[in-house]
Amino acid sequence: MNPHHHLHESTLLSYAAGGLPAPLSVVAGTHLEQCPHCRQRLRDAEAIGAALLEQTQPVAMEARHGQLRAAMLAQLEQASPEPSVVAVAAAPRPLPFERPEANPDHLPASLHPYFGPSLSRLRWRWIAPGVHCIRSAQMPSLIMLKIAPGKCLPMHSHGRSELTQILRGSYNDALGLFAPGDVADLDEEVEHQPVTAPGVPCICVSALDAPLVFSGWLARKIQRFVKL
Structure with a gap:
C-alpha cells in the first residue's frame, strides 16, 4: 500500500x-x-x-x-x-502499523473500539440506493460508508472539516483518484462529487465536525433523515 x-x-x-x-x-x-x-x-x-x-x-x-x-x-x-x-x-505508545491487504476482512486497529475488528461482522444500515452506513455509538459524527460500484454521490461541500480514509475500493472526484490507504482531508472551500469506481464497493471511514452542505434540493431533503 x-x-x-x-x-x-x-x-x-x-x-x-x-x-x-x-x-x-x-x-x-x-x-x-x-x-x-x-x-x-x-x-x-x-x-x-x-x-x-x-x-x-x-x-x-x-x-x-x-x-x-x-x-x-x-x-x-x-x-x-x-x-x-x-x-x-x-512507556511511549507506539503507533500501530497495519497492513490490511494481508487480511481483507481486517479493520485498522484505530477503528476497533468503534466498529470492531472485521468488516464481515459489520451490520450496515441502508440510507440511499447503493449507499449503506454505520454510525459509531460513541461518536455519532464518526461513520463508515459502503457505496456500490459506479455510484455518483450528490455534489456537496463541507460545513467545516472532513476526513475520509479509504479502506476498500476507490472513488474519483475533482481532486483525483482515492484508493485504499488514501485520505481526503477537506475543508469548507472544497466542493466535490465522488464517483465510485467499477468493480467492488468503496468502503471508507469519515469524520465530520459540521454537516455536509448539499447543492441539490433532493439531497438536502434526504439529509434530514440520514443526518450527514
Whole structure:
C-alpha cells in the first residue's frame, strides 16, 4: 500500500498537539497506521513542537530547574508507586502499523473500539440506493460508508472539516483518484462529487465536525433523515 493523498500539515500539527477533535483524530490515526510518509511527518511535527515548547520556557525556570527536579523526586519517593505502574506510564505508545491487504476482512486497529475488528461482522444500515452506513455509538459524527460500484454521490461541500480514509475500493472526484490507504482531508472551500469506481464497493471511514452542505434540493431533503 502506497497512499498518494495525505493528511494536511495543519491536521498533522493538531494531531501531534492533541488538539484534533476526537472523531477526526480517529480517522487521522487510521491513515497514520497505513502511511509511512505521514508517520515520518508526524515525528517531524512532534520534534518541532517539542523544540518550540522548550524555547518558550521562561529563562527564570532554568535557574529553578534543579530545585524543581529535587522536589519532584522527593514527591515520587513519598508516593512509592508500584514499579509496574511507573513502567506503563513512562512507556511511549507506539503507533500501530497495519497492513490490511494481508487480511481483507481486517479493520485498522484505530477503528476497533468503534466498529470492531472485521468488516464481515459489520451490520450496515441502508440510507440511499447503493449507499449503506454505520454510525459509531460513541461518536455519532464518526461513520463508515459502503457505496456500490459506479455510484455518483450528490455534489456537496463541507460545513467545516472532513476526513475520509479509504479502506476498500476507490472513488474519483475533482481532486483525483482515492484508493485504499488514501485520505481526503477537506475543508469548507472544497466542493466535490465522488464517483465510485467499477468493480467492488468503496468502503471508507469519515469524520465530520459540521454537516455536509448539499447543492441539490433532493439531497438536502434526504439529509434530514440520514443526518450527514
